[in-house]
Amino acid sequence: MSALATRTPIEVWFQDEMRVGQKNSLVYQWAKKGSRPRQPKDQRYQNAYMFGAVCPSRDTGVALIMPQADTEAMQAHLDDIGKAVAPGAHALLILEQAGWHTTGKLDIPANITLVPLPPSCPELNAAENIWQYLRQNYLGNCVFADYTAILDACQDAWRKLLAETGRITSIAQRDWAFAGQTF
Numbered sequence: 354m355s356a357l358a359t360r361t362p363i364e365v366w367f368q369d370e371m372r373v374g375q376k377n378s379l380v381y382q383w384a385k386k387g388s389r390p391r392q393p394k395d396q397r398y399q400n401a402y403m404f405g406a407v408c409p410s411r412d413t414g415v416a417l418i419m420p421q422a423d424t425e426a427m428q429a430h431l432d433d434i435g436k437a438v439a440p441g442a443h444a445l446l447i448l449e450q451a452g453w454h455t456t457g458k459l460d461i462p463a464n465i466t467l468v469p470l471p472p473s474c475p476e477l478n479a480a481e482n483i484w485q486y487l488r489q490n491y492l493g494n495c496v497f498a499d500y501t502a503i504l505d506a507c508q509d510a511w512r513k514l515l516a517e518t519g520r521i522t523s524i525a526q527r528d529w530a531f532a533g534q535t536f
Contacts, residue, residue, distance in 0.1 A: 363442065364410060364411065365444075365530045366406050368446050368447065368448040368478075368480055369405060369480035370451075371405075372401075373503055374398070374497070399499065401418050401503050402420070402422040403416055403417075403507050404416060404419060406430070406434045406446065406480065407479065407480060407483055407525050408437075408521075409530075410522070411439065412520075413515070414515065414521055415433045417430050422453060424456050424458050426453070427453040428458075431465065434446065444464060444465045445468050446466065447470060448468070450469045479525035482525060483524055483525060487510045487514060491509065491513060
């Protein structure tokens with residue numbers, strides 16, 4: 354991280370990606386005790402990757418839906434996050450150490466510093482809880498007709514998340530990663 358101007362506001366962001374597709378996850382559902390409710394399960398293989406980042410202190414986030422998870426997709430996502438950081442602020446982007454997160458081929462925006470999590474610690478990434486919420490409420494137990502339906506479902510789920518005032522903060526806020534700090 355290059356030297357920041359004195360009193361630069363710091364935002365803490367969490368970033369991750371998830372696969373959404375026809376071979377989707379099943380989630381828990383309410384059912385009468387002793388019954389065995391049916392859940393749809395698709396065996397086809399089309400999917401997309403949802404790249405998402407959230408800032409709990411500002412209750413906001415940005416997402417991209419991409420055909421694959423790779424360096425090019427990550428670069429587009431970083432560029433969008435850089436545009437979403439509050440003017441004059443600097444973002445600490447907490448993320449896992451996937452190959453496309455750590456490659457030297459990325460051009461990190463000047464207002465972002467990547468903060469990689471230790472290996473095998475997904476519980477430290479609040480974005481994982483965002484994915485859990487989206488699957489549980491909007492994307493689980495679904496059979497998607499085609500690739501376009503997958504894209505539409507991802508977009509609809511993300512928009513619903515953003516429309517719920519306070520939801521991102523309630524899911525992603527961590528005591529150890531608080532914002533409002535300045536250097």
